Amino acid sequence: MFDSVEQPSSLLDRFAAGDVSMAxxxxxxxxxxxxDRDPEALAEALQMAAAINASAFTSLAPRAGFGLAVVGLDHRCHYADSRFRAWFGNPGDSPALRRLTHQAARQGQASGLVDDLDGSAMAACAAGPQAAGAWPLPPEVLEIAAAGSRRIVLICFAPSRDKSLALEAAGMLGLTPLESRLAEAMLDAPTVQVAAERIGVGYETAREALGKIKKRLGVKRTSDIVRRLMTLMCGDIFLEPDLKPLMAKVLGATPAEARVGALTAEGLSAPQIAAELGVREATIRGQLKALYAKAGVGRARDLVRIVTEAGALVTMTHGAETALQPESLSGRLRVIQTRDGRQAAYWDYGPRGSRPILILHGSITGRTLPPAFVAMMHAKGWRPIVPQRPGFGLSDTHQGDYFTTCADDMADMLDALRLSQVRIAARDDGAGAALTFAERYPGRVSDAILLRPNASGTRQVRSANTVTGAVKRLFYTQPDLITLIAELMRRQNSTHLLRETILRSAQPIAADQRAISEPTVMTSLIRDCQAMSARTIRGFATEQSLFARGWTPPRQVGGASWRIIEFPEMPMPGIEAVFGYLPGISFGELPEAGLFPYYSHPEQVAGLLTL
Incomplete structure (x- = not known):
């Protein structure tokens, strides 16, 4: 009856046990x-899996933010990297680290704040070799930790201590060189005067630059600047939006102190917090003073910094896996504030004088482009720009209509780049955002290309007899399960599971198999997928829901001509009827292409996009 040797009951059993991806x-x-047979049982099994995998996130963090050590319960240091020694000297000499080490020996894992050699607080975690196995540890460190009994791994996370990370984050936010240097200095400088002296400028120059930073970022307080920088410096990681439990756990804050601290981290002043909570301002200031003492800080921005780092470390050390961010990506990552006050990100591959083309990513990959493809686009005189749609990567989730938000974000990006008109290229689910942009901003679209575009309805599912097609068909027939399944996918995007998923998904297309046989391509795809969903998977879930529930493409769109490039190995029935109304429409094919065309056919795709 079934092609698989398993029966539906065994599939549900594996789902209920949390083994959703491999099952x-x-x-x-x-x-x-x-x-079809038992949707209620399927939903129940998925709910059980969600409870099992409640915190199994995968994070991508910057290498420069970590310090690592291995110590014994006799306080002997078996390993310490250069950053850890710069922060603490010999870890065995630190009373706070010794306490954390013994606490981990009793409990299996322990987190807290420890003072460095200068007396500044830092987020740290300690665990045995088995619990630390998912941390971003070099193989030799794991070997040292496992070489003797009763050894403990220590990890500290302090990206704010690395100047290059701060300057990189400031660059993402579009700050000028002077503004970037000042923002980096303000991470720990007690006053603007001290920050000005540190970067070698006058006080008035620094004060004016600080005002420009606040205006550019749309914030009012220096602590808000620190918060924007820190969320980028921590990497592609889920940061718990509710800081109150974290402050209670890491700082030992009372419920009242944690509530006040969370509002302070959101940028509210003491008078504003007092008004919101209906208490006296003196009470708020007293609670803040107690909280600052517990955190070992003296200002709101220092509290924001230490709580953000501690929260990131808790996520990383309690999640399924923490991998290191790629360090050799081409292009420039930029983050802007949109018209509705959200954050939206995009990659700009330059060069500035070339013809711009917006290349919209796919369902869950395509945030970055492979170097070979980018080089071919450059050689043909084009400037690829890759927006991250709402709820993908570093872009905040949408607040109103999803595709309208996509289009408005893209327009805001073009405004930031001072570009009046562009060519658009979109693949699979990116077609929805491309068409909506062309509807809302017809004069800003010169022409457009849709690669293997998706559409609504079960009859439009591509490659239904493959794993990716089967999941898509499930989404279309059971749209109420999309959000739950998407969240489970996010919680099961470890390197191992993604490698297996990519290998199985590539089986039907020989060109995909050849592309992913190159280790660098496989790693790039895995990290791309992890970065796209590390913070949230709401964008993916929303797009799938819209297509599943019958989203209708707009009929009046801009652009002198539209081209549809179909992939014969992954056909969509009736594609001419779906997209035949577009202005200047023409249809073409890219033979032998599959899921990863920028990797498998870089020259051919570059040729199609630059005709």
Whole structure:
């Protein structure tokens, strides 16, 4: 009856046990039948899996933010990297680290704040070799930790201590060189005067630059600047929006102190907090003073910094895996504030004088472009720009209509780049954002290309007899499960599981198999997928829901001509009827292309996009 040797009951059992990703990969043929026969049982099994994998996130963090050490319970240091020694000297000489080490020996893992050699607080975690196995540790460190009994791994996370990370984050926010240097100095300088002296400028110059930074970022307080910098410096990581439990756990804050601290981290002043909570301002200031003492800081921006770093470390050390961010990506990552006050990100591959083309990413990959493809676009005189849609990567989730927000974000990006008109290229689910942009801003679209575009309806599912097609078909027939399944996907995007998913998904297309056989390509795809969903997967879930529930493409769009490039190995029935109304429409093919065309066919795709 079934193509798989398993039966629907075994699939549900594996789902209920939390093994959603591998069960789907192994038994994708059963997905649709199981959903048709017993959708309630499927939903229940997925809910059980969600409870099991509640905190199994994968994070990508900067290498320069970590310090690592291995110590014994006899306080002997078996390993310490240069950053750790610069911060603490010999870890065995630190009373706070010794306490954390013994606490981890009793409990298995322990987190807290420790003072460095200068007396400044820093987020730290300690655990045995097994618990630390998912941390970003070099193999030799794990070997040292496992070489003897009763050894403990210490990890500290302080990206604010690395000047290059701060300057890089400031550059992402579009700050000038002077503004970037001042923002970096303000991470720990007690006053603007001290920051000005540190970077070698006058006080008035620094004060004027600080005002420009606040205006550019749309913030009012220096602590808000620190918060914007720190969220970028910590990497592609889920930061718990509710800081109160974190302050209670890491700082030992009372509920009242944690509530006040969370509002302070959001940028509210003491008078504003007092008004919101309906208490006296003196009470708020007293609670803040107590909280600052527990955190070992003296200002709101220092509290924001230490709580952000501590929160990031808790996520990383309690999640499924923490990997290091790639350090050799080409292009420039930029983050802007949109018209509705959100954050939106994009990659600009330059050069500035070339013809601009917006290249919209796919369903869950395509945030970055492979160097070979970028080089070919440059050689043909084009400037690739890759927006991250709302709820993907570093872009905040949408607040109103999703595709309208996508279009408005893209317009805001073009305004920031001072570009009046562009060519658009979009693949699979990116077609929705491309069409909506062309509807809302027809004069800003010169022409457009849609690569393997998706559309609504079960009859428009591509490659239904593959694992990716089976999941898509499940989404279309059971749209109420999309958000739950998407969140489970996010919680099961470890390197191992993603590698297996990519290997299985590539099986139907020989060109995809050849592309991912190159280790650097496989790693790039894995890290791309992890970065796209590390903070949230709401963008993916929203797009899938819109397509599943019958989203209708706009009929009146700009652009002198539209080209549809179909992939014969992954056809969509009736594609001419779906997109035949577009102005100047023409249809073409890219033979042998599959899921990863920028990697498998860089020259051909570059040629199609630059015709």
């Amino acid at each position: 789907t990969i192994d038994s994708w043929q059963l997905l649709h039948t199981t959903a």
